[in-house]
Amino acid sequence: MKKTLLIYVALILFFGIAIAGILHYGTLLENHLFSEVIAPTASSLPTTISDTFLKQLHHPLPLLLIQFIVIMIVTRLFGYVVSFVAQPTVVGEIIAGIILGPSLMGALFPDMFISLFPKESLGNLHLISQLGLIFFMFVVGMELDFDKIKKQSSASVFISHVSIIFPFFLGVALAYWLYPVFAPKNISFIPFALFIGIAMSITAFPVLARIIKEKNLSDTRYGSMAITCAAADDITAWYILALIIAISVSGSLSSSFVLLLLIALYVVTMFYVIRPLFARIGHSQHERLSMNAMSFIIVLLLLSSLTTEAIGVHALFGAFMAGAMMPSSAMSRLKELIAPRLEYVSLLVLLPLFFALTGLRSEIGLLNSVDAWLICGGIIVLAVFGKLFGSALASKYMGFSWRDSFALGILMNTRGLMELVVLNIGYEMGILSTELFTMFVVMALATTIMTGPFLNLITRGFQENKVVETMQKSLIDLLSHELRTPLTLIRGAAGNLANPKFTLADKDKEEMVQTIVEGSRRMEKVIDNLLVNARFREGKTPLNKTMLRFEDVISSALAIAENDWNRRAKLSIASNLPPLIADITLLQLAIGNLLDNAFKYGNDVSVELTSAFNEITLIICNNGDLPSAETIATLGNTPGRLDNSEGKPGSGIGLRISQTIIEAHGGILAIDLENDHFCVRINFQSES
Known part of the structure; x- marks a missing residue:
């Protein structure tokens, strides 16, 4: 043992002295070869250790990591806080995004805001948040079951479609009034009006499903009907959104027709090629999902997103369609095996970046006049009237009681995260101005917050x-x-x-x-x-x-x-x-x-x-x-x-x-x- 220790110490000393000698003679060689050495200026040298540390933190990777940490802490904190007032987590996460943006943090602590979210870093946040949204939309698509939706009753079909077409009509009518004041330059009226229509028609299926589960409403007539209608709403709304994007990006009638043809070809391919392929994978995977199968599914998901992005629709539509093509739970356990692997990554890690980015794009300070807030309030009232009363009146016509009809309408008025996804697509395409984008974010937040209290009010004591x-x-x-x-x-x-x-x-x-x-x-x-x-x-x-x-x-x-x-x-x-x-x-x-x-x-x-x-x-x-x-x-x-x-x-x-x-x-x-x-x-x- 002592002999080994002596050899160890001798080796360390020998090679340490040798390295020091090489470094010394290397310095003499440098001085001999370069007689004039340009010393760095004093201004370029960090004066203290803290200056060195701060300089390192402003590199892209450390800055991105700091943004990740801050965003995750704040979104989780506010998601936890709103649970005490019976609000879904998404409400707290939306509020957290607004707080981190220029509306609050940028107004109260401008230096800190600029240091934490410099403009040149927003591109990285945007790309990573889009990746999180792709996985999230894939999970949302998996939650939908085409087999159940195809078997839905005539009542659910009627209620679902009325709950889309009526608020869509009100949105298009609202666009006629908003267009002269809020439409960005070089945006024609048709894509602007169609986009306002779809923004008024969205129902957040994932948030609504969670509310129904938390309140034990799935065994009620209006609760089960709301789940069916919201699922059909999601599918219909995303198809309509794909058509609106196709019309918006096409420069002429002929190019619009070609784009719609490509979308139809893509949908047919997904139904008749990818769906059977997923079903075959599901039959081969029973108790656990192999790494090869999971990798193959992820590749198909990314290819689907890439295809719709290349067509000009949006990568999120491709992710949604890939999830919807998954075989039903009755056919295989593929959804159950995949969902836990993607849910935590998308919901807990990547999706908070999307909320933060939405908050960075929302500038409540732009609504700096009574008129602006009146317009924002009018958008909220019209959105609630269209979705809530459209669904309620359709339900009453199909034989529901007034209580159940309004309860169903309140549930269908939930917009949440899906509304933010649509709004961000419109903002990125230049269809929505920053001021109008902010108004619709406020509307999405308000309609989601009011779901719980309104539902408790109308169903109080009944069950x-x-x-x-x-x-x-x-x-x-x-x-x-x-x-x-x-x-x-x-x-x-x-x-x-x-x-x-x-x-x-x-x-x-x-x-x-x-x-x-x-x-x-x-x-x-x-x-x-x-x-x-x-x-x-x-x-x-x-x-x-x-x-x-x-x-x-x-x-x-x-x-x-x-x-x-x-x-x-x-x-x-x-x-x-x-x-x-x-x-x-x-x-x-x-x-x-x-x-x-x-x-x-x-x-x-x-x-x-x-x-x-x-x-x-x-x-x-x-x-x-x-x-x-x-x-x-x-x-x-x-x-x-x-x-x-x-x-x-x-x-x-x-x-x-x-x-x-x-x-x-x-x-x-x-x-x-x-x-x-x-x-x-x-x-x-x-x-x-």
């Missing part, structure tokens, strides 16, 4: 009163059925065992003891459910939430159910599930109730746990003598029993308690018949 009323009507019947049945069995078995006149075989005694045990277990579960129900109704059950692994809860509840029923279920759990914040005791009770029902009604029980778009989905299915579709349709609203034709005792209060617990955690429980199986589907939004 709660409905649940209480149905619970009061059926609780006595449920208690009679759920408690008297096992109590009768227990008393009968105990009476037979205690009667000295009966001579029972050992096997009969064992069966009666088992009857008493099973009856007691069932009564215990019913009493647990009733106690939880009473505490929830009295507001005496605060959730003791902790971060947990949902798969552990499922495995534990399933082990108990399998032991009770002496049968096994098919279990499928996806990898890399996000954590869940929940009350583990109540959640295990809810899942246990559902598993008991599954084993009670069928022999073939399957449990599947998956995750996509930061959402956890649990599906519990069983075969057997299934209830009718009419019976299933009433379960979402009525806590009745679910008896089948064999007379097996129904789920009753257990199903209702499961639904109550799941909804208290912000989840959604839905019941349906799928491929001759009775299935309970639970969706939770991960809070991580």
Whole structure:
């Protein structure tokens, strides 16, 4: 050991002295070769270490990294803050972008603003934010399901198209008034008017879907209709936007026709070449997505974006179309495998740059007169009137109540991020001036903010009163059925065992003891459910939430159910599930109730746990003598029993308690018949 240390020290000294000697003689060589050395001027030399540090930070890469850090911190902070006032995260991120822009930071701290966001650095921000938008639009496209949209009812088609055409008409009419004052030079009226029309017609499908999930509205008539209409709106609006861009960039009627022909050829290619190719990839990828398959899909996404950019439409349209071509979840798990890999990168890292860039383009200071703010207010009023009342009146015509019609209209009035995407496209094309762009950003923010409060106002107390009323009507019947049945069995078995006149075989005694045990277990579960129900109704059950692994809860509840029923279920759990914040005791009770029902009604029980778009989905299915579709349709609203034709005792209060617990955690429980199986589907939004 000592010998090795001596050799080590000797080598370091020898080579260190040798390097120093070479450097010394190299300096003498330099002086000999160059007799006149031009010394750097004093002004070009940094005077202190801090000057050197600041000079390094103004290089493009360090500056970009600083911008990344500031933007991510501020957007996440404001996204978190607005959640306390029941606003979607996108509202806080839009506000954060405006605060970082010239409207606030540039006005209050001009030197800091210029140092942090010099004009020459905005090009880098723009390019990277566009890359984030490409991935985001790909994810948005994946959230749409063409198969479901094709099956939508005539009511949803009517409402969806009216919710586009009416505000589009108002937008075109508004453009006639705005054009002389706000239109940039060299922009003709037709593209200007068409663009104002589409900006008034947009519905933010991703934001609307999140609001519906957070407020547990997917099982309401207006909530499910809003999801369908918003999905159709997104597809229709993006096709219209592609046509508007084609008209805007083409210089003549003939070139416009050629451009529209290229767009049609592109769409046909996507449907009949790329979509089957994605489906083939989906069939070959089951539990996990290979690196080669993921790389191939990313290349196809970028090629699609490149194609639409080359045509002259926009790269974002190509990304949206590539996502929409993904096979449905019923065909393969490709969406579920891809989404988590792209969602975090696009939403958390790259998309905040887009919000910041939008804020840098918005200059609230330009609205420096009463007239300007009156015009901005008029745009907001007209946007709300067109989208909200257009959707509401169409819904009322299709048979909705006034309450549901206005609730649907409020949801369709949500614009959010999709509006900003459209506005930025118009700004980059020179169709929108900075002042008009700022007004429409304010409109997008206002219409998104008002969704939550307006929806709470119009639906206040409606769902709660409905649940209480149905619970009061059926609780006595449920208690009679759920408690008297096992109590009768227990008393009968105990009476037979205690009667000295009966001579029972050992096997009969064992069966009666088992009857008493099973009856007691069932009564215990019913009493647990009733106690939880009473505490929830009295507001005496605060959730003791902790971060947990949902798969552990499922495995534990399933082990108990399998032991009770002496049968096994098919279990499928996806990898890399996000954590869940929940009350583990109540959640295990809810899942246990559902598993008991599954084993009670069928022999073939399957449990599947998956995750996509930061959402956890649990599906519990069983075969057997299934209830009718009419019976299933009433379960979402009525806590009745679910008896089948064999007379097996129904789920009753257990199903209702499961639904109550799941909804208290912000989840959604839905019941349906799928491929001759009775299935309970639970969706939770991960809070991580």
